[in-house]
Amino acid sequence: MGTDRSRATATEQREQGRRIITELLDAEAADRVTAGAPAWSRQEQAVTAVAVEDALFGLGRLQPLVDDDQVENIIITGHDQVRLELTDGRLIDGPAVADSDRELIDFLVFLASRSEVNARPFSEAQPRLHLRLDGGARLAAAAWVTPRPSVVIRRHRLNRVTLADLVALGTLTDVAASFLAAAVKARRSIVVAGAQGAGKTTLVRALCAQIPPHEAIGTFETEYELHLHEMPEQHPIVFAWEARPGSGERGPDGRQAGEFTLSEALFDSFRFNLSRQIVGEVRGHEILAMLKAMESGAGSISTTHARTAEGAIGKLVTCALEAGPHVTHDYAIRAIASAIDIVVHVHLDTTPGPDDTWQRRRWVSEIITVAPGEREKGYAIQHAFRARPGTAVATAHVLDDTYRDLDAYGFDVEAYHRDGQGAP
Incomplete structure (x- = not known):
């Protein structure tokens, strides 16, 4: 009730502000006529009213954009x-x-x-x-x-987006979409990697659309971007956490008053009987809480910045090491290799276009499977999908035997093998 009331109050305040702005502009227009100044046209007065309202209640000159x-x-x-x-x-x-x-x-x-x-x-x-x-x-x-x-x-x-929508946009193939959809339903833990603005959040939304509606989902973000909690017809049970920065001087524990971190949110979430934990972005030591979530359950999804799919593993190891000296390199690799099943890399390409413009395109460039192994690295990877040189689409490459059971969740293994014919 409190939230509804606050929204109503904000709406009422804006309506009242709009009336006051109109009255003031009407008065100013009358004063201009009285003073012999050029009269405003209705269009000029309307434009001015919108500009004042945007400045007070909206985003000012950013609002039209x-x-x-x-x-x-x-x-x-x-x-x-x-x-x-x-x-x-x-x-x-x-x-x-x-x-x-x-x-x-x-x-x-x-x-x-x-x-x-x-x-x-x-x-x-x-x-x-x-x-x-x-x-x-x-x-x-x-x-x-x-x-x-x-x-x-x-x-x-693309708040309400599916893998089929991304196929239509050319982001990935039907076969890759089938593989990822089955992986989500089979509760495999997935990390989506890529550059800033590559479309990671959009892909995560599409993956979440494959989660059965009866499952309880927790989302953890520095700022809400997934908006799964605003789609009750698709995800009826969503607990959405948003981090909050502190303010003022730091206390003896190094924290500012009011600070609430993703790590704390993830820790608290273990009492909410969640089926899935979705971390909007892993940038630092919250990876430890995310690993605990992945180890406690299955089917988690998160994102991170990385130049390649395998590079995402190294990035997450670095994030884990930032938590302090109690986290060793070997532990970080073992934990990540055990918790994460699949890494999807989204590529962002910017090329020059006509009339001094630039063109951006996004597509899934590789999908790897991850498993513990290889004493030197601490993990083993297999490219389930990868883009061939000179192409902008990831096609079937080598399917790890442990993923052949995805056919029970709708993955077309025969189509996968046809898609991979001729792969180097």
Whole structure:
């Protein structure tokens, strides 16, 4: 009830603000006529009203860009240096979003403090900002430690997405989609790796769409991006955790007041009878809690940044070692090799296009299976799918015998072998 009431109050406040703005502009228009100044047209007055409302309740001059269905990502390296990534993959120039860098910083400070979903500090003492916007987009910003204020706003257009949708987009083949769908249903633990903006979160959403509706899911994110808890018709039981940064001085334990970490969320989740744990992104020592989750159950899904599928294993080992000297390299490798079954790598390619634009394309470049073994490495991998040289699609390569049972979950093994004919 409290959440519904707060939303109603916010809506009422905006409606009241809209009325006040209209009254003030009507009064100003009348004053202009009385003073003999040129009268505003209805269009000019309407545009001004929208701009004032966006500044007070929305994202200011960013609002039209966020509202544009053709805009996927907004990349800002200064108030007048704006690039837009469109849904068709093109990168184009965008309009200035403020009159100065100072104005842009001031607006970001205001935006962070007034957020209804999760207010966060942004100042010279806290020069980085990660914020989930009221409309669901994710904003990352930095200032004072960069030459000019830098902002990236990521809009997730494919919230309700399936593997079939990604096949239609050319992200992966039918056979690869069949393999991953069966792996999810068979409760294999999967890590999705790739560069920033490669589409990892979108692929995780598509994988989660294969989870049976009776299963209880826990999601763990620094800022909500998966939004599984907003799809009750697809996932009726979802417990969604969001990390929270602290504020003020650090205490004797090195923590700021109010801080809540993903590691704490994962630890708490063991009392919620979860069937699956989905970690939006593993960037540091929360990998230890994630490994515990994978060891306690099965079928977990997470993401990490890495240049290759095998490189993701090394990245996760590094994350584990950051937890402290009590974690040894050998332990990290053994734990990761035992907990993770499959790594999917999503490749992001940017090529020059016509008229000084750039074109981006994303596709699954390889899928590997992971198992303990190989004394030198501590793990063994097998490329179930890999892209042949000069191609932009991962095709069947070598299927580990332990994955042939996926046919019981709908994986077409015969189609896999046909897909792999002619592979090097």
